Amino acid sequence: MSAPQWNNKVVKWVDDRLPVISMLHHSAYEYPTPKNLSYMWNFGSLAGFVLVTMILTGIFLVMNYTPHTDMAFESVERIMRDVNHGWLIRYIHMNGASMFFICVFIHIFRGLYYGSYKAPREVLWWIGILILLAMMATAFMGYVLPWGQMSFWGATVITNLFSAFPIIGDPLVTWLWGGFSVDNPTLNRFFSLHYLMPFVILGLVVLHVWALHSVRSNNPTGVEIKTPQDSIPFHPYYTIKDLFGLGVFLIFFCAFVFFAPDYLGHPDNYIPANPLVTPPHIVPEWYFLPFYAILRSIDFTILGIPAKLLGVLAMFASIVILFVIPWLDTSKVRSSKFRPVYKWFFWLFVIDTFILGYCGAKAPDDYFMGIPGLKVIVMGQLSTLYYFAHFLVVMPLVGKLERTKPLPASISESVLKEGANA
Amino acid sequence: MSQTVHSSGDHQPDENRRDFLTLATTAVGVVGTGVALWPFVDSMNPSKDVLALASVEVNLANIPVGQAVKVMWRGKPVFIRHRTEREINEANEVALNELVDPQADDARVEKKEWLIVVGVCTHLGCIPMGTATGEARGDYDGWYCPCHGSHYDTSGRIRRGPAPKNLEVPTYTFLTDTTVRIG
Numbered sequence: 001m002s003a004p005q006w007n008n009k010v011v012k013w014v015d016d017r018l019p020v021i022s023m024l025h026h027s028a029y030e031y032p033t034p035k036n037l038s039y040m041w042n043f044g045s046l047a048g049f050v051l052v053t054m055i056l057t058g059i060f061l062v063m064n065y066t067p068h069t070d071m072a073f074e075s076v077e078r079i080m081r082d083v084n085h086g087w088l089i090r091y092i093h094m095n096g097a098s099m100f101f102i103c104v105f106i107h108i109f110r111g112l113y114y115g116s117y118k119a120p121r122e123v124l125w126w127i128g129i130l131i132l133l134a135m136m137a138t139a140f141m142g143y144v145l146p147w148g149q150m151s152f153w154g155a156t157v158i159t160n161l162f163s164a165f166p167i168i169g170d171p172l173v174t175w176l177w178g179g180f181s182v183d184n185p186t187l188n189r190f191f192s193l194h195y196l197m198p199f200v201i202l203g204l205v206v207l208h209v210w211a212l213h214s215v216r217s218n219n220p221t222g223v224e225i226k227t228p229q230d231s232i233p234f235h236p237y238y239t240i241k242d243l244f245g246l247g248v249f250l251i252f253f254c255a256f257v258f259f260a261p262d263y264l265g266h267p268d269n270y271i272p273a274n275p276l277v278t279p280p281h282i283v284p285e286w287y288f289l290p291f292y293a294i295l296r297s298i299d300f301t302i303l304g305i306p307a308k309l310l311g312v313l314a315m316f317a318s319i320v321i322l323f324v325i326p327w328l329d330t331s332k333v334r335s336s337k338f339r340p341v342y343k344w345f346f347w348l349f350v351i352d353t354f355i356l357g358y359c360g361a362k363a364p365d366d367y368f369m370g371i372p373g374l375k376v377i378v379m380g381q382l383s384t385l386y387y388f389a390h391f392l393v394v395m396p397l398v399g400k401l402e403r404t405k406p407l408p409a410s411i412s413e414s415v416l417k418e419g420a421n422a
Numbered sequence: 423m424s425q426t427v428h429s430s431g432d433h434q435p436d437e438n439r440r441d442f443l444t445l446a447t448t449a450v451g452v453v454g455t456g457v458a459l460w461p462f463v464d465s466m467n468p469s470k471d472v473l474a475l476a477s478v479e480v481n482l483a484n485i486p487v488g489q490a491v492k493v494m495w496r497g498k499p500v501f502i503r504h505r506t507e508r509e510i511n512e513a514n515e516v517a518l519n520e521l522v523d524p525q526a527d528d529a530r531v532e533k534k535e536w537l538i539v540v541g542v543c544t545h546l547g548c549i550p551m552g553t554a555t556g557e558a559r560g561d562y563d564g565w566y567c568p569c570h571g572s573h574y575d576t577s578g579r580i581r582r583g584p585a586p587k588n589l590e591v592p593t594y595t596f597l598t599d600t601t602v603r604i605g
Contacts, residue, residue, distance in 0.1 A: 159547075161546065181542075364570070
């Protein structure tokens, strides 16, 4: 790729000294993109849009928020009632967190289905997982800031997870709290870090896009770009496609903001934090439920490791395992479109994560979907077992044993064939 | 720098000397960075004013037999239960080998009618129910944690559920027969 020639003198003067305009031109204009990308490839840019929305609404919320245990709850209520359009900015921010996770989860499932984690895209995949981890930390700390009952007890339960580690556990928790319980020092540091983390995520996103543009986008066939016929420039083809998707997504987003702003939250968080009373039913936000179910499903001891520590390790492992799937998946074919056996396991895995989410939302002693004799805890344990078996058993074995369908010779050929069949 | 190095003949001594300098510089750099980072890490530990609030005095005179109260100590509740004769007997009758975290009742109380424990579930830090009159006290007449279902007995010991340990006993001293200082 040669640097474009700029006709505008000012643009040329700047670009000769700092080629930032050329860089943007390469990455958002002429970037050669596979010509067969489906709408499943929309969610990366949608997640980027939500990140910017979160940063902007967050900056305006901070102008009216007070990070002190005596005033935090009141200041949030003031934002809701007295600050001009405060309710709108807060509801966008609150629901934006859920929207961010919806986009990112779909983005990750898309990557799993089409094998986007396989060589040469491993580092791209890793940075994506780091973004997910950073998002989870940010969302958790943000949820503490309104200082409602769920804020307080969510913070208490999650920080107490670290007490499971032997020897260092208790000093570590005291250090995280800055005291002997979740209190003002905790709120202050969470606020500081909640403001910092989005910019860390932004930096990771820059690396993510950089890695993407050096290995190029995957596509529904999983076959690499081979000739210029296989690709089209990003602009105008995908800028317009992404914009259309954004329009549809904004309808969905706004439906929550304007018509069901508290649907994804918990009413208990509109009760001010009370360190002396635990709400009878503590549940995390929906996007943490599958991980919470994995945490809770370990209620037994293995090799003398207590259940509490095992649960915490299993929960962390459920995300960390994603780092090694480029090597656990032994199949030479990327896209599940051409993997008749693995495809079914993929959908089983998707269902499994939904079951985990359901189990995370229910009390362990409830019955699963009201089925007599089937406790939520048991269903959670079975789903946790499949979650790990999918990566540790299914991926290596199916990759070796499965007879894949023939791959198209090129992206271009597959597009022309599908066009002819239509 | 490289200009000052002898260029004649054997390079070995110079290379060793340079390796030493590199290692020494790196070591000083690593230690120095650690020393510089420590104040920031330590600033997140409990501050002096937080530590200063570490004790509280409680008047026990108006807690009748069979009832319990919650008092705040270090930002968390402490349960003080004025135990009945029956509760004391229940706590003493259980065999130690039946317990998850074996500990005799004598080792957990200073005066047997007063049970003083930190009211924080040792699982994930929720406040167990059972202090206020009428609350569910679990299957062992002590406390019941609603978050993940841990049952504690009349000595605050874990009997069933995911919590790994007994409710913690804080350090306390009886100043008079009816006043106790916690912390």
